[in-house]
Amino acid sequence: MNALLLAAAAEEQPPLIPHLDELVIGLIAFVIVFGFLAKKLLPNINKVLDERREAIEGGIEKAESAQIEAQSVLEQYKAQLAEARHEAARLRQEATEQGTAIIQEMRAEGQRQREDIIAAGHAQIEADRKSAATALRQDVGKLATDLAGKLVGESLEDHARQSRVIDRFLDELEERAVPTGAAR
Amino acid sequence: MSADQTLAFDASCHIFTKCGFPAPGLHTFIYEPVATVAGFEINKPMLLALLGSVLIVGFFWAAFAKPKLVPGKLQMVGEAGYDFVRRGIVYEIIGKKDGEKYVPFMVSLFFFVWIMNLWSIIPLAQFPVTSLIAFPAGLALVVYVMWVGLTFKKHGFAGGWKNILGYDKSLGAILPLIMLLEFFSNLIIRPFTHAVRLFANMFAGHLLIVMFTLASWYLLNGVGIVYAGASFVMVLVMTAFELFIQAVQAYVFVLLACSYVQGALAEHH
Numbered sequence: 347m348n349a350l351l352l353a354a355a356a357e358e359q360p361p362l363i364p365h366l367d368e369l370v371i372g373l374i375a376f377v378i379v380f381g382f383l384a385k386k387l388l389p390n391i392n393k394v395l396d397e398r399r400e401a402i403e404g405g406i407e408k409a410e411s412a413q414i415e416a417q418s419v420l421e422q423y424k425a426q427l428a429e430a431r432h433e434a435a436r437l438r439q440e441a442t443e444q445g446t447a448i449i450q451e452m453r454a455e456g457q458r459q460r461e462d463i464i465a466a467g468h469a470q471i472e473a474d475r476k477s478a479a480t481a482l483r484q485d486v487g488k489l490a491t492d493l494a495g496k497l498v499g500e501s502l503e504d505h506a507r508q509s510r511v512i513d514r515f516l517d518e519l520e521e522r523a524v525p526t527g528a529a530r
Numbered sequence: 531m532s533a534d535q536t537l538a539f540d541a542s543c544h545i546f547t548k549c550g551f552p553a554p555g556l557h558t559f560i561y562e563p564v565a566t567v568a569g570f571e572i573n574k575p576m577l578l579a580l581l582g583s584v585l586i587v588g589f590f591w592a593a594f595a596k597p598k599l600v601p602g603k604l605q606m607v608g609e610a611g612y613d614f615v616r617r618g619i620v621y622e623i624i625g626k627k628d629g630e631k632y633v634p635f636m637v638s639l640f641f642f643v644w645i646m647n648l649w650s651i652i653p654l655a656q657f658p659v660t661s662l663i664a665f666p667a668g669l670a671l672v673v674y675v676m677w678v679g680l681t682f683k684k685h686g687f688a689g690g691w692k693n694i695l696g697y698d699k700s701l702g703a704i705l706p707l708i709m710l711l712e713f714f715s716n717l718i719i720r721p722f723t724h725a726v727r728l729f730a731n732m733f734a735g736h737l738l739i740v741m742f743t744l745a746s747w748y749l750l751n752g753v754g755i756v757y758a759g760a761s762f763v764m765v766l767v768m769t770a771f772e773l774f775i776q777a778v779q780a781y782v783f784v785l786l787a788c789s790y791v792q793g794a795l796a797e798h799h
Contacts, residue, residue: 361556361663361733362726368664371576375583376669379642382587384634387594391605391612394597401599 487512544751551748554740559661559733579659582645590641615640615784623788628795632788635676639669640784643728647776650736651769658776661732663725666783670725673787678717680794693794724786731779735772742768 490512543549563571570576593608601609615637620629646665650658660666682690691697696712698705742764749758 361559362729364664364667365662366664367570368573368576368662369668371570371572372579372659372665372668373672375579376638376642376672378580378583379586380635380638383590383638383641387587387590388612388634388637391594391597391609394599395609398599 483516487516490515543748545749545754546751552744554737554744558737558740561657575657575659575662575665578649578655578657579646579665582649582659583642586641586645611641612637619781619784619788623785624792624795628792629788632791636784636788639673639787640780643669643783644777644780647732647780648773650732650739650772650776656739658732658736660728660779661736663729666725666728669783670721670728673724673790674721677787677790677794680791684795693796720790724783724790727786728779728783731775735768735775739765739768739772 487509543552545551561573561575563573564577565572589604590608593604597605616633619640620633620636623629624632643660643666646659648658649655650661678694681693684690685693694712694716695709697709701708742761746758746761746765749755749761
């Protein structure tokens with residue numbers, strides 16, 4: 347029975363006493379692992395881990411600088427925008443003022459022209475009236491002498507005196523008319 | 531080699547066949563040498579140990595031989611394992627500045643212990659190499675030599691002894707007693723418990739798995755089949771549990787190694 351043989355062997359080998367061959371082989375096995383890992387593989391990966399960390403840190407730095415740049419550009423842009431707004435407001439204000447001034451000027455000009463036209467109209471009317479009055483006076487004088495001549499039977503035209511009589515008559519008429527006009 | 535020799539028990543033995551239960555015991559942990567190389571009687575655990583080493587180196591070679599800035603899948607897994615030991619254990623216990631020097635050793639130690647434990651549930655291997663005291667003892671010895679050496683290197687001869695023995699004047703009259711206790715606790719008990727903690731856990735775990743496995747086979751007769759089923763469920767449960775224990779024990783072993791090194795580097799308390 348193999349089991350019995352092994353049981354017998356177990357009595358020779360108490361479980362807490364290390365078997366020397368196993369101890370040595372175990373240490374050799376461990377040294378194999380430690381040798382490869384410590385001398386080659388872990389330094390390898392450490393290098394890459396460091397590189398990676400640097401790459402990540404570099405990336406972060408780059409991102410930060412980009413952000414700072416973006417911030418400054420944004421501020422610049424905002425300042426420009428504010429300036430442009432200010433300029434626009436100023437222009438608008440100016441335009442409004444100019445518009446008001448122009449309207450006032452135009453109004454004043456219109457007023458002036460209207461007055462001129464009215465004044466010209468008045469002057470024209472006065473002139474017409476005067477010429478009409480003069481023409482009427484002559485016509486009235488002429489008609490009156492003609493009538494008188496027909497009535498008397500002889501011509502009175504040639505006599506200067508006659509004209510003075512007519513003028514005097516007309517002046518009297520006017521003088522009579524003026525006080526009545528003034529009284530009215 | 532007959533089935534009996536391979537399985538280390540009588541394969542035809544079942545319940546109700548006037549055959550006693552072939553209970554596992556110390557003999558379960560004895561392997562006959564399969565070859566003799568350079569004076570070493572090579573047996574299955576030794577082969578597993580060497581094969582395990584090759585596998586660990588193979589894995590890390592595949593992962594880290596040509597590392598890339600943007601890691602592939604294998605490199606990522608390797609980095610995760612490496613980082614777990616580096617940050618999770620070494621930096622935590624010893625500190626980043628002092629600990630960096632010991633990272634390669636601790637990483638090797640962790641993966642070595644873990645893979646040696648893991649053999650327990652790998653089909654065909656099915657034997658935790660660390661359940662033989664020689665393997666944990668060898669590793670514990672290396673750690674022991676390392677931290678004792680470090681203590682004297684860092685603090686000098688007298689300072690080193692003060693550090694190990696917990697020399698503290700304020701203790702007064704009980705100082706000699708404390709120093710005696712510390713002497714035994716640090717120099718004699720500590721390496722022993724360090725090795726035995728790992729050994730005993732793996733030993734017990736393996737014994738349980740073997741016991742339930744043998745029972746599943748042994749009970750496979752008549753009404754015993756029901757119990758065989760229950761026993762087999764226990765095999766599965768214990769296997770899953772062992773998977774957890776293996777990692778925990780590897781972690782604890784390295785954690786303790788780090789704490790010993792940290793104690794050696796610390797100013798005397």
